[in-house]
Amino acid sequence: MSNPIDPKPISSGSSAQPPELIQSPAALETLVASLAALPAIAVDTEADSLYSYFDKVCLLQFSTRGADYLVDPLALSPHALASLAPIFADARREKVFHAAEYDILCLKRDYQFTFANLFDTMIAARILGWQNYGLGNTLQEHFGVALNKKMQRADWGRRPLSAEQIAYAREDTHYLLRLRDLQLEELTRGGHLEEAREEFERLTRVEPSPRRFDPDAYWNILGARDLNPPQLGVLRELYRLRDAHARKEDRPPFKIISDAALMRIAQARPASTRALAHLGGVSEFVLRRYSHSILSAVARGGAAPQTARPRPHSRTDNFLDNVERTRLGLLKEWRKQRAEARGVESDVIVSNDVLFALARKNPSTLDALVAAANLGPWKTREYGEEMLTVLHGKKRA
16 A cells, blocks of 8 residues: 655755655654744645635645655544644744645634744735745745746645655745745835734634535626526526535536536526537536536526526625715725835735725724724824825824
8 A cells, every 4th residue: 555645755956855754643743843942934735625625734834944844634633633733823933834824724724723923925025015926936036946836736635646746845835934034134124024923913813714605606607697587597506506516526616517618508598418518618527427407407597587686795895885985995095005105015005804894984083993994003003094084084183
């Protein structure tokens, strides 16, 4: 029987040693003891969201200043993996991620980890106004390292992992501590370290939400709003059917049938397998596996046209009245000007969620503004009075 991960040497073009593969509780215990003695470690995860309906963490990568490690959670029990919890929760140990939010959400969801003392190199890059802040571009620009982009779409839930996957996973963390050092110096020199720390602390508080299917979200498919009521009824039934198959088979909905194919079927409303087969974009696999249920959905939808506008779970801005939308527009214009003057993207100044909250609640004092938008101390000092001025049309004393 082969190991879950094939531990053959990596041919990655790097002179660094291959990562240590952690597949047993004893090896994990040794790693945890090693990491607990260090002031900073680099971390990343790989998940199988492109291949599963219920995605899961399939690999955890750790790098120190002298070694790289790949922890295989599919070869370890949740009880064994719980030994990592103190590392993530330890405020004395800095955990360095790139684009940490998804990693943190997955680790909280799967293992109930808590987090303290993070450094996110993507957030730091954006605060610094770097034009290229994706990890691949950043590593290429600063270290001359080219990531294998096709590995971004690899199936991380399959075993054994290939040598290419192992090399890619290693390089996701191998350079992060060096990148953190470079960014820390620039943040300090530019006076943005407190701002960055505030954003890093915010990441520790993000919480995962259980996956919920929105049966009306077919309204958001491109072209759905141009359909007539019978066609829209068919799209409704097809959308719900697709999710049922995806959930049952634990596959992403787009791997069952694409949005474009759903639209073609809804527009044509085929009444037979032959008519369905003649539609572009409907694969042989779909015909073999789902033709009967698709035709049943077409019949149900045609018999129950969708005459009312669907109400998918909406973004916050859909709930603003006209006065609130005016406030939102003024705040967005202020943010745009602030961002252009500083040379960063608009949401680096404040997020859309902050602007929506302020537009709705219209606070008139700094305390009320902080309460309305959950602003941290740095953003409150830097932007609070300006946003109140925008909301109320005059400078405050």
